[in-house]
Amino acid sequence: MTLPTITPAKAQTLLDEGARLIDIRDADEHRRQSIPGAANMPLASLEPVSGHPAVIWHCRSGMRTAANAAQLAAMSGCPGYILEGGIDGWRAAGMPVATDAKAPLEIMRQVQIVAGLLILAGVILSLTVAQGFVLLSGFVGAGLLMAGATGWCGMARLLGAMPWNRRAA
Structure with missing residues (x-):
């Protein structure tokens, strides 16, 4: 229906x-x-x-x-x-x-921003400081793949526990 x-x-x-x-x-x-x-x-x-x-x-x-x-x-x-x-x-x-402009961004938008920043930082650091930093990008990518496959996102859980995402009771 x-x-x-x-x-x-x-x-x-x-x-x-x-x-x-x-x-x-x-x-x-x-x-x-x-x-x-x-x-x-x-x-x-x-x-x-x-x-x-x-x-x-x-x-x-x-x-x-x-x-x-x-x-x-x-x-x-x-x-x-x-x-x-x-x-x-x-x-x-x-x-x-x-x-409510004072309300925090939606958790998934926060995840997208943080994941993007971590991947970009991993690429830039691997090109300018040490190649090992590419593992940071790989780790975040694996986390996003896991979140998509299972429906559970560790980064979303972590961001949800941050002070700016807690509502006063």
């Missing part, structure tokens, strides 16, 4: 009629930028949604929701829809988006 895609304007109409808007992105992504009134229910912790005229699922660009449409449809105890273009499409349509 698949879910139909609706425009931000149609989504707003449904929201005005009592539909529920659910953001399936991880909590760190939702905390940094969200559609006002959207509930956060990451894919890893989906629960059935019912008791509303409709449920509208969204992510950042619409790709994650489209890729998981069958799972989202199974969780929709009422008519379910996917927001066309996700939060990016919502913003492009001129709809309001809440942004």
Whole structure:
């Protein structure tokens, strides 16, 4: 079963009629930028949604929701829809988006930045200081390969424990 895609304007109409808007992105992504009134229910912790005229699922660009449409449809105890273009499409349509510029970057963006810096440093150091520094690039590359293959990222865990990523209770 698949879910139909609706425009931000149609989504707003449904929201005005009592539909529920659910953001399936991880909590760190939702905390940094969200559609006002959207509930956060990451894919890893989906629960059935019912008791509303409709449920509208969204992510950042619409790709994650489209890729998981069958799972989202199974969780929709009422008519379910996917927001066309996700939060990016919502913003492009001129709809309001809440942004917390003080929230840290999403963990995966932090991983990409740190991994890129470590690989670049390993290459530069291996060319200018000692060839052995190329092992740094190889180690980071192996870690990224392992993360992609298993779904577990040690660097993401480490970055998640950093002080700037901890929320005050």
